[in-house]
Amino acid sequence: METTTAPKTSATICGMGHSMKRKEDPRFIRGQGNFVDDVKLPGMLHMAIVRSPFAHAKIVAIHTEKAMAVPGVLAVITGETLKSYNLHWMPTLMSDTQMVLPVEKVMYQAQEVAAVIATDRYAAADGVDAVEVEYDPLPVVIDPKKALLPDAPVLRTDKEGKKDNLIWHWQTGDATATDKAFAEADVTVSQDIYIPRIHVASIETCGCVADFNPAMGHLTVHMTTQAPHAIRTVFALVAGHVGLSEEKIRIISPDIGGGFGGKVPVYPGYVIAVAASVVIGKPVKWIENRMENLQADSFARDYHMSVDLAAKKDGTMTALRIKTLADHGYTDAAANPSKYPAGMFSICTGSYDIKTAFTEMDAAYTNKPPGGVAYRCSFRVTEAAHAIERITDVLAQELKMDAAEIRFKNFIGADRFPYKSALGWEYDSGNYAAALQKAMDMIGYDELRREQAEKRSRGELMGIGICSFTEIVGAGPAKDFDILGIKMFDSAEIRVHPTGKAITRLGTKSQGQGHETTYAQIVAEELGIPAAHVQVEEGDTDTAPYGLGTYASRSTPVSGAACAMAARKIRDKAKKIAAHLLEVSEEDLDWEPGKFSVKGAPQKSKTIQECAFAAYTNAIPGLEPGLEAISYYDPPNLTFPFGSYICVVDIDRGTGMVKIRRFVAVDDCGNIINPMIVEGQIHGGLNMGMAPALLEEISYDENGNISGGSFMDYLVPTSMESPAWETGKTTTPSPHHPLGAKGVGESATVGAPPAIANAVVDALAHLGVKHVDIPITPEKVWNLLRAAGVAE
Amino acid sequence: MAQHDITIKVNGAEKSASVESRLLLVHFLRETLAMTGTHIGCDTTHCGACTVLLDGEPVKSCTVLTVQADGHAVTTVEGLEQGGKLHPIQNGFWQEHGLQCGFCTPGMLMTGYALLARNPAPSEEEIREAISGNLCRCTGYVNIIKSVQHAAAALEEERQASTEAA
Numbered sequence: 001m002e003t004t005t006a007p008k009t010s011a012t013i014c015g016m017g018h019s020m021k022r023k024e025d026p027r028f029i030r031g032q033g034n035f036v037d038d039v040k041l042p043g044m045l046h047m048a049i050v051r052s053p054f055a056h057a058k059i060v061a062i063h064t065e066k067a068m069a070v071p072g073v074l075a076v077i078t079g080e081t082l083k084s085y086n087l088h089w090m091p092t093l094m095s096d097t098q099m100v101l102p103v104e105k106v107m108y109q110a111q112e113v114a115a116v117i118a119t120d121r122y123a124a125a126d127g128v129d130a131v132e133v134e135y136d137p138l139p140v141v142i143d144p145k146k147a148l149l150p151d152a153p154v155l156r157t158d159k160e161g162k163k164d165n166l167i168w169h170w171q172t173g174d175a176t177a178t179d180k181a182f183a184e185a186d187v188t189v190s191q192d193i194y195i196p197r198i199h200v201a202s203i204e205t206c207g208c209v210a211d212f213n214p215a216m217g218h219l220t221v222h223m224t225t226q227a228p229h230a231i232r233t234v235f236a237l238v239a240g241h242v243g244l245s246e247e248k249i250r251i252i253s254p255d256i257g258g259g260f261g262g263k264v265p266v267y268p269g270y271v272i273a274v275a276a277s278v279v280i281g282k283p284v285k286w287i288e289n290r291m292e293n294l295q296a297d298s299f300a301r302d303y304h305m306s307v308d309l310a311a312k313k314d315g316t317m318t319a320l321r322i323k324t325l326a327d328h329g330y331t332d333a334a335a336n337p338s339k340y341p342a343g344m345f346s347i348c349t350g351s352y353d354i355k356t357a358f359t360e361m362d363a364a365y366t367n368k369p370p371g372g373v374a375y376r377c378s379f380r381v382t383e384a385a386h387a388i389e390r391i392t393d394v395l396a397q398e399l400k401m402d403a404a405e406i407r408f409k410n411f412i413g414a415d416r417f418p419y420k421s422a423l424g425w426e427y428d429s430g431n432y433a434a435a436l437q438k439a440m441d442m443i444g445y446d447e448l449r450r451e452q453a454e455k456r457s458r459g460e461l462m463g464i465g466i467c468s469f470t471e472i473v474g475a476g477p478a479k480d481f482d483i484l485g486i487k488m489f490d491s492a493e494i495r496v497h498p499t500g501k502a503i504t505r506l507g508t509k510s511q512g513q514g515h516e517t518t519y520a521q522i523v524a525e526e527l528g529i530p531a532a533h534v535q536v537e538e539g540d541t542d543t544a545p546y547g548l549g550t551y552a553s554r555s556t557p558v559s560g561a562a563c564a565m566a567a568r569k570i571r572d573k574a575k576k577i578a579a580h581l582l583e584v585s586e587e588d589l590d591w592e593p594g595k596f597s598v599k600g601a602p603q604k605s606k607t608i609q610e611c612a613f614a615a616y617t618n619a620i621p622g623l624e625p626g627l628e629a630i631s632y633y634d635p636p637n638l639t640f641p642f643g644s645y646i647c648v649v650d651i652d653r654g655t656g657m658v659k660i661r662r663f664v665a666v667d668d669c670g671n672i673i674n675p676m677i678v679e680g681q682i683h684g685g686l687n688m689g690m691a692p693a694l695l696e697e698i699s700y701d702e703n704g705n706i707s708g709g710s711f712m713d714y715l716v717p718t719s720m721e722s723p724a725w726e727t728g729k730t731t732t733p734s735p736h737h738p739l740g741a742k743g744v745g746e747s748a749t750v751g752a753p754p755a756i757a758n759a760v761v762d763a764l765a766h767l768g769v770k771h772v773d774i775p776i777t778p779e780k781v782w783n784l785l786r787a788a789g790v791a792e
Numbered sequence: 793m794a795q796h797d798i799t800i801k802v803n804g805a806e807k808s809a810s811v812e813s814r815l816l817l818v819h820f821l822r823e824t825l826a827m828t829g830t831h832i833g834c835d836t837t838h839c840g841a842c843t844v845l846l847d848g849e850p851v852k853s854c855t856v857l858t859v860q861a862d863g864h865a866v867t868t869v870e871g872l873e874q875g876g877k878l879h880p881i882q883n884g885f886w887q888e889h890g891l892q893c894g895f896c897t898p899g900m901l902m903t904g905y906a907l908l909a910r911n912p913a914p915s916e917e918e919i920r921e922a923i924s925g926n927l928c929r930c931t932g933y934v935n936i937i938k939s940v941q942h943a944a945a946a947l948e949e950e951r952q953a954s955t956e957a958a
Contacts, residue, residue: 028897030872030878032829038828122812122815255894290833290836290838512891680892684929722932
């Protein structure tokens, strides 16, 4: 695959490599976006949800009479209402089950208990206040370690024969060989690492407008979803028995105010709103408030990892072993591919040539909200990267090696690709040493080490942290990847109009990634039609071809590829048209973006626009009229973006406050389509990596009461905590992607936390500190400083 | 619930309605007036997606009662563009990739607009402080700061051009 660094097309065509200003922005900067809460339909009703104050309790009774007496309230829907349609339970995307509304008991604080339908949102809220629920509290299980003890109360009493709280056990790698490598190692290090529960907290919460048309039996749902087609199929599977068959369901995902994985699952609120619309026969709007969003929507992370690394005396890594306890809340409502209940966690050997590895995991039920979805990361890659990048520094510290030196020593060499990892992945391409060297040059690594030594001698705390991560994205090849059995291909359809303009529709759905621009640039690159003349549409299941949606950095690797392949089909047909018009054979034509010309006679040429016009205005022998194509792209492999990040922190000995002084991120996502958008994705990803590293955590007390359930306590970074991110790049194309691209949306979220954690530990290493769990709060740091006797 | 007859000048046009005491300004704008440019991202005055100008000062309209705005002037994102010409703050966000999902953008634009009205040449630190009540989950703020600086430079050019013309 050719490395593309300079654009091949003119600024007018604006193909790959141009920092085209985004085509979607004119509506957003005018306040004319169309988000779900902006949808207003005639006769529309509003829904609000009654939620449980208890983490585990029997429902004794739900009294709705007072609520029904509130002016404007039309209905109160309970689990019993849904049970009469057999809609009170639904499957999760992991083939577990989840309550839509409870009939017998609640399983977490803030669980949906009933829904009030009213003429406006104020009346609906009044109705919620008037619903009276009698509960009988049950023993609460919050700690997943305790959940797996033999005497723990069994939480999923709905599952016949279930005698414990273990959801599944998963393992991969060679346990025997790994144990042997550890027994033979010169040095071994171990570290327990906890990655806490966090929440994506997109600024737009979740919601929908369900619109059932009783006359036609059609259901249209405008909803905040990253995967509209998959949702349509899920709805058809869940509600087929009440007459909602798939051709009568239309999911419209309008503008989405941030997704990051939190808008993949099907939440009970969506289903209740649909049920309400079907029962009442009017459109029903449900929009979460922020506290509902943080307290009840799917969380991310919550992995308790025990990480062991074996090495030779010279720092050569020989084996990796990780045992993880995963807290999934009361149901496994993650959105991982079926064969990978722990997602892509087995990327945990990272950027290093580790010959032997073994990882195993137990997933436990607890009285917490369901989930295990992503937080801007491809299926558990963040946890894996944190494990390997932290333990690498623990090893370096043990061996008194420099953090950069140990990485250079263990990197998979650039000449080793495609590289088969010990846990079974085939890395497509990489040049890890180049990325780290570039980051070190950009930040002035050696000078920083000198400064650090000098400051340390004066008692000042400064740390330098490195992370050299490898991502695994673009799920995925149909042979291995599916969600609920649906293979994880994706799609693009392109129609070229008679005047040479085009529309392309895709199975993905942008939530801010700039798809309307990026895909247009791909079409421009392949067809030479100016990107300005290419309309991009996503998110309407009635018009877009089927696809699995946008998450796990899969849009560019999968739908981007589909877009290029569809464009190439069109170019092939256009070539036949050009040959006909120029009265030469196809072999006699040269292509440059936007134009076919006759070999040896370049003045004889036909533009793509002329070919398009001819496709509709000429009767060309042997060719169907029209100029359009569709591609369903099944990627041959995943893509493996990578990068090296270096973070410099200063720590205040008086407060324990960690300040990020500089942060350099060198990313390699293969060939780049729009450099401006890619940089923006990295900036945002870095911020969402810094957030859990320093600020964000959702925790629970022993009774299952949430802390971090509002923006009062859940610290989404503001501009004041956010550093001035510095970015750089290397370019190592993917050999199997039609454009050599790899995907980039989540790299920085994966790479930033260990860089920051490593910097903090580096600042404190001389005090004997080997590890700090994230989020690294001032309190945690100050306690370490106090223990070391250096707090001011 | 008591009703109140109110009149608010919204983007220069007087709007009258009879509203409940408890109606939030953001709901008045979004639902009564169907001006959905102003967004709701939280309920606790933290995220700033609902920022509008009340008599020129940025306020979070999710915690202002409509009746409190009675007799006052409100400017929303829909009021920035004049005569078909984007305000420099809008253009700045477009040129510098200051938005991704676009949900926080209206609030950011209003806060940026108000900042430049009182401080035509803010430093990076001053911009960071000004937008610290507006959460953005997509951009990492770097390009938002550049967007405000872009607008500041454009407004300065406009001022110089009008001085020269005078």
